[in-house]
Amino acid sequence: MKNISYNSLKLFAEEVFLRMGCPAKEAHEAAEVLLSADLRGVDSHGVARLSGYIRLWEQDRINAKPEIKIVHETPSTAVIDGDKGLGLVVAPFAMRIAIEKAKIAGTGWVSVKNSNHYGIAGYHSMMALENDMIGWSMTNASPLVSPTFSTERLLGTNPISIAIPADKQPPFVADFATTTAANGKLEVLKRKNEKAPLGWVQDSNGKPTTDVDALKSGGSMLPLGGDREHASHKGYILGSIVDIFSAVLSGANYGPWAPPFVSFLPLREDPVGDGLGHFFGAMRIDAFRPANDFKKHMDNWIETFRKSSVTEENDRVLIPGDPEREISNERLKNGIPLLNPVIEDLIKIGDQFKLDFKSYFKD
DSSP: OEEEOHHHHHHHHHHHHHHTTOOHHHHHHHHHHHHHHHHTTOGGGSGGGHHHHHHHHHTTOSBSSOOOEEEEEOSSEEEEEOTTBOHHHHHHHHHHHHHHHHHHHSEEEEEEEEEOOOSOHHHHHHTTGGGTEEEEEEEOOOSOBOOTTOOSOOBOOOOEEEEEOOSSSOOEEEEEOSBSSOHHHHHHHHHTTOOOOTTSEEOTTSOEEOOTTGGGGTOEEOBTTSSGGGTHHHHHHHHHHHHIIIIITTTOOOGGGSOOSSTTSOOOSSOSSSSEEEEEEEEEGGGTSOHHHHHHHHHHHHHHHHTSOOOTTOSOOOOTTHHHHHHHHHHHHHOEEEOHHHHHHHHHHHHHTTOOHHHHOOO
């Protein structure tokens, strides 16, 4: 394992996107969105996934120069066609539309079709914070998850993020998969040669397993909760809501038709929509009450929870967004730790695009 500076990694990713054919502005934004995952400690969704985007681009499933456009809208809503663009670019475009609509109508809601994997959900929801707005972000994903009582892969990890501003306190930022763990976490465990905890995956017969390669042998991931006794039906419901809002509402592929992130799996020959789907929302706080009043009460809410009594094994209560913010501060200072398999993957990417890898990682 080696620590690499955030700026070095971002510059490298940006150059890769440029050499894929992305315009300069889009390449810069894609790299920023991608690296926000590493910065916030979501290592499964950062530069470790760069090669995945490249392989999709090589298969002509990612358009480096998309014509992203609004195909339907009202004063407070819009549907956007991402033209097979990088989700890392399509999603911020859509969130900006939601924010602009909220400035006029009080709230803005945007659904997206014909997109691809958009990085971490939290990046997009947090875009609303600087406008004194609450941000919403969700996306459907590759069908790797079985509903409660099923052995079929019908849903993705389908994350949800909601970002809420405060006054003196840091914002409340929820960002979570609707499965027990994100698929990328299995990839991280595999790189570490570790087993998966029980409740993360099941085998092809629906039996619990700790095999991180269970998906390759017909197994599936499990909804949040893991099993019915631990309320996996609630995770199944949450994932279903994300799928419907992101894809059924926008005209993207939903459920088992959602396109896989891995390039070696073919697209279905009977699509029900266009590409992958996302859903975004922006809510102007002063559409409900004065923003300053709300943010002061958010401070009070946060401080109340921080001061609450803790269990014997713990020293504090965390607010959603605390761990990611603390990791971000530490990684900006000390660099982003990369596992050796990820470094080796980045070396290969550098060779492929004729980039001097060492020139980016002098630190």
